[in-house]
Amino acid sequence: MTRTPPITDAEWEVMNVLWEKSPRTAMEVAEALDRHPKTVKTLLGRLVRKNVLRYREEGNRYVYSAAIPRQRYVRDESASFIDRVFGGETTPALVHFVRSSRMSQEEIDELRRILDEKAGSES
Amino acid sequence: MTRTPPITDAEWEVMNVLWEKSPRTAMEVAEALDRHPKTVKTLLGRLVRKNVLRYREEGNRYVYSAAIPRQRYVRDESASFIDRVFGGETTPALVHFVRSSRMSQEEIDELRRILDEKAGSES
């Protein structure tokens, strides 16, 4: 299992639009982000070099798609965030988020359900 | 209220030891992190320039303390992380964390308690 290469903030923006819908051309991504096409192309190129994106030639242009599922990045990025900010302790992070966020009753119930499942399965 | 200046990964490491215990000298921080003193001094200097750290002269050396409470950084950093990775949606982030983390029964209960408080107070 190849390690997910680190990607920067600007690259995350690009990936987010491609995870949301693939494949897309460079121009389409640039428009979705409302950023300079040249800049976007640079970022796409770097992401291809990192093997986070793949492209297919379509006529005279490339269409890009994610080569690594969003889920993997979410997992890795979450872990490194929690390491950095909460010293690797997940529960304090969760406590912080729950305390500081506005949640609807439905969302609260959803989380409770998940905690209940967990209470059953956890050793 | 001044905006919390962005700090880098290496700077977070330094801040974490100073948030944990202040004040400390450059040497003490370097030892706590087991990193090259020169490197740590550079980072301390940069953090002072960003007004994230303050120092006091103690004999011929400086002792550093955080000038911005950890809590503020945690809040800001969490928000920007959730923006980047979860598009600003906190609940999906929470669901992800709860699902993917190992938690003891006590931790699960703690979170339940907090959710209960929240259920009461939330509209």
Added chain:
DNA sequence: TTGCACTGACTACAAACGTAATCCATACTG
């Protein structure tokens, strides 16, 4: 008192980043 061991200040420097411009080939327009 002399010189060394530390200190902070300043400097260095390559890699990564964000942001784009230039270059060259090709496709479309008239």
Added chain:
DNA sequence: CAGTATGGATTACGTTTGTAGTCAGTGCAA
């Protein structure tokens, strides 16, 4: 077919980051 617009490849460039080295002052050990 000529000229222009567009696409990817390559190059540019100031800034930030991580990691430290050099320099000049000073307090302590011998």
